[in-house]
Amino acid sequence: MPHFYDTCSGPICGLYLPPGVWDVLHRxxxxxxxxxxxxxxxxxxxxxxxxxxxxxxxxxxxxxxxxEEQTASTKQHESWSA
Structure with missing residues (x-):
């Protein structure tokens, strides 16, 4: 589904939301x-x-x-590439 708003990264790593949302979350x-x-x-x-x-x-x-899921997933992929 297309979206009609700009997203950007904010203080929460890996999450991309519209700038106005980041303002609300900060507030x-x-x-x-x-x-x-x-x-x-x-x-x-x-x-x-x-x-x-x-x-x-x-x-x-x-x-x-x-x-913790990202860490476990990364470790699993690292063992596959060994």
């Missing part, structure tokens, strides 16, 4: 992936996050593996 003091995951069900309550944008954020979260 809400959400600075980590874990903090964002905890707040995912409440995104529409943040001033500046529409229902559609909340859906976009949740989709982006679904595509970002937790750091």
């Amino acid at each position: 809400e003091n959400i600075q980590t992936l874990d903090q964002l995951r905890v707040s995912a069900d409440q995104l529409e309550q943040f001033d500046g996050i529409s229902a559609r944008m909340a859906q976009v954020i949740r989709q982006a979260l679904a595509h970002v593996a937790p750091s």
